[in-house]
Amino acid sequence: MKPLKVNKRIILGPGPSSANPDVLKSMSNPILGYLDPDFFKILDEVRESLKNLYRTKDHAFALSGSGSSGMEAGLTCLAERGDKVIVCAYGYFCERQILMAERLGLEIIPLRSEWGKQMDPSLLEDALKQHPDTKLVVATHAETSTGVLQNIEELGKIVSKSDALFMIDCVTSIAGTEILFDDWNIDFAYSGSQKCLASPPGLSPCAMSEKAYQYIKNRKTKPSSWYLDLSLVNDYWGSEHVPQYTVAVSSIYALYESLRLLDEEGIENRWNRHKVNAEKLRAGLTEIELNLPISPNDRLDQLTVVTKPDHIDDVEFRNKLIYDYNIEIGRGLGDFAGKVFRIGLMGESCKSEYVDQILDVFRKEI
């Protein structure tokens, strides 16, 4: 094997995004034991910073796994086999939640609504009336398959009138747009380190309400997964640091640094950077007469969906971008497969100069 050599790509896909160089460098720090008192200090700071980021008074931690491990952890822990779960389904990652819930033996009420639009909250209101015994409601904040931001606050109000727990996917929204965990009545939120946080992939930063924690501690059967048991993970990240598994120490260093840089930039400034660059991208794409199928009211700043012109070959075009321009953009998924491109501007990849570069390429090649 030859020594590793990696070309620098401009990653403008749906994720992972580029990581900040200082964050990457932080992983050169020597390993500490996962029960070392020095490591606990780092862990405690990461936990408090995540609580602040999610705006919760309750619990926060990061799973040693991808965003999908957070998704599965929530579904595994917050309902028992046979329990009724409502999944608000309006994109590819919502469908992944359904796939996972099926494997776990949950009774799924899928609330399927049109891809590329915000869901009508009355759908959820009706479903909860029809199924008052629902144990869990699941929704995705920012669906990268459609580029739509959902109104979680509104959905949370509806769920709070029922006995159900409320779980949301924040993989793409975390640090890119406002999340108010406590105020929006959320019980469990999972995200990923590799998007607006500008860290490498490998961690799923989560927040959990005390109500959800107590539910897991007191459910009739233990969650089928020990690795993804959120109460065990929480007990390791809590003040007692009860040992569970060996966490990804270097990835925690990276998350620490990315949270520190976020703090330095200021959360509102980070959100604003995502907004400004997305607006610039959308204006540029419109100027070169490309169609943006998502309504302005529903659009996500972190990911822009643009209709592929008929005369362009999907795979050939994206390969040309990689090989000739060193730029990665995303393909369409599910209902949007072969019909759109997806351009992500997240975290370290969310830069005005990259917007200029991708617009230049589109002008030349389309």
Add this chain to the structure above:
Amino acid sequence: MKPLKVNKRIILGPGPSSANPDVLKSMSNPILGYLDPDFFKILDEVRESLKNLYRTKDHAFALSGSGSSGMEAGLTCLAERGDKVIVCAYGYFCERQILMAERLGLEIIPLRSEWGKQMDPSLLEDALKQHPDTKLVVATHAETSTGVLQNIEELGKIVSKSDALFMIDCVTSIAGTEILFDDWNIDFAYSGSQKCLASPPGLSPCAMSEKAYQYIKNRKTKPSSWYLDLSLVNDYWGSEHVPQYTVAVSSIYALYESLRLLDEEGIENRWNRHKVNAEKLRAGLTEIELNLPISPNDRLDQLTVVTKPDHIDDVEFRNKLIYDYNIEIGRGLGDFAGKVFRIGLMGESCKSEYVDQILDVFRKEI
């Protein structure tokens, strides 16, 4: 938050161990997309190197999770709810396998035998005769709670006469001692990146037989875990690179580098380094009249168990080592709790100079 500053520890515990500085540095490389053709080349080289390391013609990959995620993946995928599973149990991590299997609704036949000794293979022979409908047999190669190496070749011969699949834990043995996956009739083996491979924690490098892969593809019900579905992980690592989740890209860079360094050192030399340093440590401990409770025939080179003298306080002593000498050693677990210390010499932590340092400290402080 202040910029991250991490003190360098001499980690002589049961794991994680120190990582090689070049391996850590490799994580400063820029992120590539998990579907980037350049990343696939890296992935392919890691896969082939792991196949070679495990000595298998079939499949290899790394899970984005700790060694325990590999443990749970095997138990989740290689048996269905209600199936009979024999767990050879002679230590703390074998008991973790039982905990996980219970949560998954498997029917467990625990073959408990004395901690600190090799298991008598006839126990397994008898159990398989008594339970010819056993679907899976689970054993741990190197148990870090006891410091005992088990005769997996012998157990594999016995399992191969039955219809059961054979799964082994190689978390501590990988790259520290010989493993012959195909010759020993193993169907699934999981390990960890953070011990004799000298990588940071966060990946579980695995090998899987074609028989196990076909079993998972054709079982009656899908594995309850999508994240840990070994057939999906294998399909992503295979030549088609079917997307599953966003893998821990930087950790894969680290694993690549650690496999390259292993190749450079030579696998037999790496095993020998573990043997030579363990012998030096054991000789030194014996010289200062400390008791090594594990019989010389059963001893593991990667981890040495030493009886705690009565006049020494367990917690106080280990804290003194951390705060005064910057050295971490392990505590006793389960049956050995409070009775022993565990000294690991694994991967980057397996150095002659560290043996000298820990012996010096023991001479002074005991």
